Amino acid sequence: MTTDPLGNARFITARADRDVAPRFSTEVDLDRPRSQVTAAVLRATAHGVYEARIDGRPASDSVLDPGWTAYEWRLPYQEHDVSDLVASGEGPVRLDLVLGNGWYRGDLGFAAANANYGEVISVAALLDIAYADGSSQRITTDASWSAVASDTTRNSLYDGQTIDARRRFDEGAPLGVREVDIDRTTLFQQSGPPVLRHEIISPVAIWTSPSGRCLVDFGQNLVGWLRFTVQGAEGTEIEIRHAEVLEDGELGIRPLRAAEARDVFILSGNEDSFEPTLTFHGFRYAEVSGWPGELAVDSLEAVVVHSEMRRTGHFACSEPLVNQLVHNSVWGQKGNFLSVPTDCPQRDERLGWTGDLAAYAASACFQFDTADFLDDWLADLLVETAHSPDRGVPLVIPDVLKYADFPADFSMPPWAAAAIWGDAAIWVPQALWIAYGDADRLAAQYPAMKLHLESVERYISPTGLWDLGHQLGDWLDPDAPPDQPGAAKADPHVVATACLYRSATFAAEAATIIGETEDAARWAELAERTRTAFNAHYVDGGIVTSDCATVYALAIVFGVLDDDDRAFAGARLAEIVRDADYRVTTGFAGTPFVTWALSETGHVGEAYALLLETGCPSWLYPVTMGATTVWERWDSMLPDGTINAGEMTSFNHYALGAVADWIYQVVGGIRPAAPGYGRVRIQPVPGPGITWAETSYASAHGTVSAAWRTDEGGFALEVALPDGLPAEIVLPDGRVEQVVGGVHRLTAAH
Numbered sequence: 001m002t003t004d005p006l007g008n009a010r011f012i013t014a015r016a017d018r019d020v021a022p023r024f025s026t027e028v029d030l031d032r033p034r035s036q037v038t039a040a041v042l043r044a045t046a047h048g049v050y051e052a053r054i055d056g057r058p059a060s061d062s063v064l065d066p067g068w069t070a071y072e073w074r075l076p077y078q079e080h081d082v083s084d085l086v087a088s089g090e091g092p093v094r095l096d097l098v099l100g101n102g103w104y105r106g107d108l109g110f111a112a113a114n115a116n117y118g119e120v121i122s123v124a125a126l127l128d129i130a131y132a133d134g135s136s137q138r139i140t141t142d143a144s145w146s147a148v149a150s151d152t153t154r155n156s157l158y159d160g161q162t163i164d165a166r167r168r169f170d171e172g173a174p175l176g177v178r179e180v181d182i183d184r185t186t187l188f189q190q191s192g193p194p195v196l197r198h199e200i201i202s203p204v205a206i207w208t209s210p211s212g213r214c215l216v217d218f219g220q221n222l223v224g225w226l227r228f229t230v231q232g233a234e235g236t237e238i239e240i241r242h243a244e245v246l247e248d249g250e251l252g253i254r255p256l257r258a259a260e261a262r263d264v265f266i267l268s269g270n271e272d273s274f275e276p277t278l279t280f281h282g283f284r285y286a287e288v289s290g291w292p293g294e295l296a297v298d299s300l301e302a303v304v305v306h307s308e309m310r311r312t313g314h315f316a317c318s319e320p321l322v323n324q325l326v327h328n329s330v331w332g333q334k335g336n337f338l339s340v341p342t343d344c345p346q347r348d349e350r351l352g353w354t355g356d357l358a359a360y361a362a363s364a365c366f367q368f369d370t371a372d373f374l375d376d377w378l379a380d381l382l383v384e385t386a387h388s389p390d391r392g393v394p395l396v397i398p399d400v401l402k403y404a405d406f407p408a409d410f411s412m413p414p415w416a417a418a419a420i421w422g423d424a425a426i427w428v429p430q431a432l433w434i435a436y437g438d439a440d441r442l443a444a445q446y447p448a449m450k451l452h453l454e455s456v457e458r459y460i461s462p463t464g465l466w467d468l469g470h471q472l473g474d475w476l477d478p479d480a481p482p483d484q485p486g487a488a489k490a491d492p493h494v495v496a497t498a499c500l501y502r503s504a505t506f507a508a509e510a511a512t513i514i515g516e517t518e519d520a521a522r523w524a525e526l527a528e529r530t531r532t533a534f535n536a537h538y539v540d541g542g543i544v545t546s547d548c549a550t551v552y553a554l555a556i557v558f559g560v561l562d563d564d565d566r567a568f569a570g571a572r573l574a575e576i577v578r579d580a581d582y583r584v585t586t587g588f589a590g591t592p593f594v595t596w597a598l599s600e601t602g603h604v605g606e607a608y609a610l611l612l613e614t615g616c617p618s619w620l621y622p623v624t625m626g627a628t629t630v631w632e633r634w635d636s637m638l639p640d641g642t643i644n645a646g647e648m649t650s651f652n653h654y655a656l657g658a659v660a661d662w663i664y665q666v667v668g669g670i671r672p673a674a675p676g677y678g679r680v681r682i683q684p685v686p687g688p689g690i691t692w693a694e695t696s697y698a699s700a701h702g703t704v705s706a707a708w709r710t711d712e713g714g715f716a717l718e719v720a721l722p723d724g725l726p727a728e729i730v731l732p733d734g735r736v737e738q739v740v741g742g743v744h745r746l747t748a749a750h
């Protein structure tokens with residue numbers, strides 16, 4: 001028999017208006033004096049998001065607990081060490097739980113197809129106290145707790161929060177409390193990292209807009225909220241609206257679509273502190289109205305919020321625009337790794353779109369230690385896929401779109417098994433395997449790989465090509481019209497078949513690693529069949545069907561082509577890149593791989609030129625426009641400063657930032673040569689336009705760094721390795737040195 005991790009704690013709810021965040025409370029006499037408390041642990045979770053306080057003080061630094069998971073099957077509880085809080089007070093212990101709507105009753109989704117998990121939010125908590133004499137005491141939630149409306153009178157992740165400080169002095173009428181039954185087999189101890197506050201950012205400018213509004217610039221597109229302490233006449237309302245960009249000198253809120261991103265703070269007349277922790281916004285700019293007196297740069301600050309992750313990768317080079325691109329990629333990850341890896345953090349979406357992460361996972365794993373964060377998300381991916389009607393990978397994880405009621409005129413087909421999006425089931429574990437080398441986790445992730453490939457098998461035609469079913473293809477090809485993001489140059493079936501080859505190949509490798517030998521043979525055979533079909537149907541004298549950068553990039557990097565065709569394809573890709581004047585011509589599918597395909601086939605100059613191009617569309621064009629995060633579209637903002645007319649225009653979407661992986665591994669030169677960096681290859685590939693680069697990666701074995709410089713004298717490289725770590729150093733002239741640990745200085749002719 002398994003014991004319930006929350007013991008007898010009941011899930012409780014209050015009779016309250018949907019907008020209000022109820023506050024549940026109890027006050028309990030302790031069996032022993034507080035001085036005899038040796039340990040106290042609070043376990044809690046919610047359908048909704050909760051904040052626990054002990055004697056009025058926060059029980060934890062984490063926010064937005066329990067985070068977002070596939071709640072139907074996996075509801076994490078948190079364990080907070082509250083020993084000091086319980087031991088240090090006096091008299092009875094007071095426990096408060098504030099309950100917000102969060103993701104559970106969250107109106108998640110878009111196109112008026114908002115969905116949520118249920119109409120009733122509830123919270124459960126258990127406080128275990130141990131005393132010096134060996135005795136213990138347990139306090140649990142049940143219907144004996146009281147509830148009132150907290151000071152939060154409106155809360156929504158998309159729309160924002162209203163906090164009425166007057167309620168702090170007048171609690172109002174009690175709300176009825178009742179116990180709720182939930183499926184307690186869904187409970188498990190949180191395995192992903194908590195969401196925490198990180199940077200605190202002050203305004204860089206405050207001014208009045210052309211229409212007379214007070215605008216604040218934080219200098220960085222960030223995710224979180226504003227906080228401040230203020231005093232003003234009782235009942236004064238301060239309203240704050242958020243946006244990522246300005247248009248015509250005013251907040252550019254159209255890209256937020258239906259998300260209001262608006263916080264309201266009502267003053268009590270005393271000195272009030274506000275921090276809207278039951279919502280979050282993606283913004284760089286805020287419009288503040290109703291502020292009593294003059295708003296100054298020290299009046300308020302922005303709080304950056306994301307899942308806890310250790311920063312592992314750093315890069316700097318001689319080209320400041322590239323450094324800013326890397327900065328934008330890092331900030332894109334911060335903003336979109338908030339409990340779930342999302343497409344974007346600001347508009348009425350913020351969903352775990354699988355394809356976005358499939359494109360970006362390798363870059364993410366270099367920049368931060370994402371092992372626990374992504375492993376937790378993959379557990380959701382597995383459970384959602386196993387429960388999806390055709391056992392194909394849903395487009396978003398957690399799959400809230402299954403609850404959405406799309407408007408009749410909305411063209412959202414019930415996609416099953418889409419390449420790249422579905423391939424996340426394999427490519428994300430692949431990125432984790434390469435970065436962290438954890439075979440147990442690979443084994444746990446493997447069943448989703450299998451479900452994915454089995455669902456794809458139904459869409460393979462007798463030709464052996466993945467050419468049945470719907471595809472999103474090379475999403476956001478810059479040549480696609482703004483309102484048709486899927487209308488790419490690349491043939492979607494060529495893309496899908498190449499992706500199938502990559503997926504089957506890694507699934508075979510994964511099955512071998514975890515000892516599933518029969519499966520390994522099955523996927524190896526699928527890979528071989530797919531490769532043969534691809535070459536027979538899509539390759540003609542080295543020309544790949546639809547003859548555009550994306551199809552060559554995938555065919556080369558995934559290893560689908562025969563050697564002769566590969567060399568031809570590399571040359572053809574370089575030609576396409578030159579003919580486009582080094583403007584980017586790829587979307588979600590091709591972008592992570594196009595520079596890799598060029599450099600691996602000997603076209604380093606073209607790869608560097610593509611990276612360093614600043615005209616639109618290019619990676620550096622947004623940088624020249626002042627971007628501080630990666631944009632969703634190559635031209636989310638047009639050169640004249642107007643916002644792209646497309647329905648989807650985010651300024652914080654990491655997918656197209658996936659070139660970061662190539663920057664770290666090829667420009668920087670730090671590559672894993674064995675899973676988890678148990679062995680490394682240092683192979684920087686210098687190219688025109690960059691004269692030095694310094695890269696480091698804090699691996700589980702210690703920090704690896706590589707710094708190179710070129711000048712008339714040639715190429716000089718300094719490598720520092722943790723003790724005992726084997727490395728092969730590959731110099732631009734082809735020389736290879738085998739070393740183990742230590743600092744190594746090498747030179748080569750350039």
Ligand code: BGC
Nearest residue numbers: 343344349353355356472648
């Ligand atoms: C999201 C994308 C996503 C796409 C797929 C968009 O609305 O923002 O990033 O992958 O839809 O349909």
